[in-house]
Amino acid sequence: MDSTLLRHAARRHPARWRLLSAAAAGLLSLAGGLACAAEPKDVEAGRTLFMQATTPACAVCHTLADAGAAGTIGPSLDELKPDANRVAQAVRNGIGVMPAFDALSDADVQALAKYVSGVTGGAQ
Numbered sequence: 073m074d075s076t077l078l079r080h081a082a083r084r085h086p087a088r089w090r091l092l093s094a095a096a097a098g099l100l101s102l103a104g105g106l107a108c109a110a111e112p113k114d115v116e117a118g119r120t121l122f123m124q125a126t127t128p129a130c131a132v133c134h135t136l137a138d139a140g141a142a143g144t145i146g147p148s149l150d151e152l153k154p155d156a157n158r159v160a161q162a163v164r165n166g167i168g169v170m171p172a173f174d175a176l177s178d179a180d181v182q183a184l185a186k187y188v189s190g191v192t193g194g195a196q
């Protein structure tokens with residue numbers, strides 16, 4: 073259906089049109105809800121690790137839009153777009169003033185690496 077046709081329909085049947093757009097909006101928000109519910113568990117786990125579950129938290133020093141983090145001591149990960157291996161290396165060994173996170177389990181390091189590379193578009 074092209075937009076001229078839509079406008080025409082809207083003018084001729086305003087009530088029906090309102091109903092239709094309300095239904096469309098409902099469907100859209102339903103789809104939005106589903107997409108949110110379908111967010112993988114490991115993304116949530118990675119975000120929690122990033123925001124608060126490490127000491128100090130990654131978010132204190134790094135900017136990462138997905139996590140709402142705006143730290144400026146380290147590079148912005150949104151711009152760096154590190155691949156998973158680069159994240160894991162930095163977290164395991166430390167780099168520059170960034171400390172090594174010895175207390176994290178391998179699973180946590182992997183979760184962080186997948187999360188950061190995933191949400192920034194870096195290679196997995």
Ligand code: HEC
Pocket residue numbers: 122126128129130131132133134145146147152154158159162163167168169170171173184188
């Ligand atoms: C105390 C501040 C601080 C904390 C906390 C911190 N970082 Fe960093 N991070 C830095 C700094 C500074 C650099 C840049 C180091 C350099 O290149 O000399 C960096 C670099 C990085 C890099 C890029 C590494 C590379 O190869 O260039 C990644 C990825 C990274 N951090 C991820 C994380 C993650 C994930 C966490 C949480 C586990 C974290 N950082 C916690 C300060 C921090």
